[in-house]
Amino acid sequence: MDGATVAEFLETYRGRDKIYRLISYFSQFVASGLDKLGHTQSASRLESLGSALSACRVVLRLGDDLAMWQVTKAYGLGSQVGHPVLRMLGIVQNVFDQLYYPLEHIAWACDVGVLKRPSAFWWVASIAAWAGSLLTSLITKLVKLTQLNLAIARERTATLPSSTSAASSAHPIASSDDEDDDEDEEEDGGTAAAAASVTYSARQPQGKVRFDTVPASTLRARGHSSEYASLHRRNTPRPTTTPQQPSLKTQRRHLLLELVQHLADFGNAVHWMPPGFLWGGKLSQLAVGFNGVLSSLIGLYLMLARYHQQLRNRNAN
Template sequence: MDGLSLQIALRKWCELLDAHAGRDKILRITGFICTLLSDLPGTRNTPLAKKFLTVGRQISNSRTINRLFDDLPMLNRTLSYGIGSSEKDQIIRISNLISNVINTCYYPLEHLAWFGDQQLLAVESKTFWRGVSYCWASTMYLAIVRTVRTISMLIQHRQHTLHSGKPSDSDIMKFRRGMLQELLSLMQQMSDMGIAVNSIPGFLWGGKLKPRHIGILGIVSTFISLAKLLRLVP
């Protein structure tokens, strides 16, 4: 790699770290890497594994603290979307409306859970953490519904174009680009769904995934979101 390429890479990295979303993604993928490393055959049940888990927990705690200030941005997004009158598809509109309601509840529940953990409030934090997990799993399920619906609409539009005549090169490229973006989103959402459900013991596969499984799912999900943030996806 030449000097110019290194300079460009350094600038992009600094831009990523300067933004809240970028720094959060770096923290997230680092935490999941620690989770994965703690459960590899060479480190499992060793003092090194405990160190990786400690780092992972501290990173997770720092992200939770950062989210203490996300209520207003979430409320602003919900109010900006409103009742989704500009949304053309009703399935996407309804799922977005339900997601907005759930996400608006998510942050207060997480705050109460954190206050309970820190003994700042006399509340049973486990109950609120369980509520947080249900909210997360629900929003991931609704996100998957929206993505599958979008993929279905892309395919229907493609078939309509084929029946109408030979599609142009720009139509073909637009279809391929849209499908790639939606399939990556689906992979990301399913990975997060796997982690979210695992945090609900007794529900489906809840509590059954190993740390290495959680680490892999988290790395895949965060890597895709980082690629989107850096516009590496066409």
């Protein structure tokens, strides 16, 4: 990405939020290491930076309820989702996501004195909603990963006879079509993806509404409407208004990354639950910071990948 693209990305709310999140957790991670080395003053400054950015993100999320409600309303009872298990999981996750925001808002209001009552209960409730959303998302992605693996296996089986036939009749010198094999290796799942109805959902965990819109003069980049995209095969005409289909291998790679991302976040969410609940309160600051950095880097990578693909789609049209 060039400088203009990065600047456009940072103009978006979700783009900035991802950067703030990464810096916040990285500050906590480094501060823990410095504290162990005896650099307490430097550690304290980094902890203050991380806490300030975290508080900033809480305030910015005060406006996310309506956007989340639009996502929940659009999904409804999931009639557009063919798999009944995925449909039910989507409904459950939307409930957790919808609860997360008002619970966090109440906790914040208690902390700043708007509401004259302790905030501890509301913070625990909001974290529990986040953990529930993450757990539901993990189960959803495991189901989708199983579907993708089956679809990839069927695709491999379906293409095996034609590949064998082509190999037996091929001239010893490679044809010109063979030169495109390497370029198309990542693109071989587009048609099969549609046939197998294994559409990858770009839902974001922890109640975070999908990628927001950039200025109207540029790209509308809501992540839940983009779906991961792959390139069409060379010389295959397509209508310019048809979204490019994702390859099955790309979908699987992104699913595996999101599984790691959500596992890291789930580890932190349980840690912030009251002591005595699983590993509540048992992780070190270094472990919490590491989980947050890992999750943030994966989330930033996936968001940039979607954003970059949307730019390519826009330029192609």
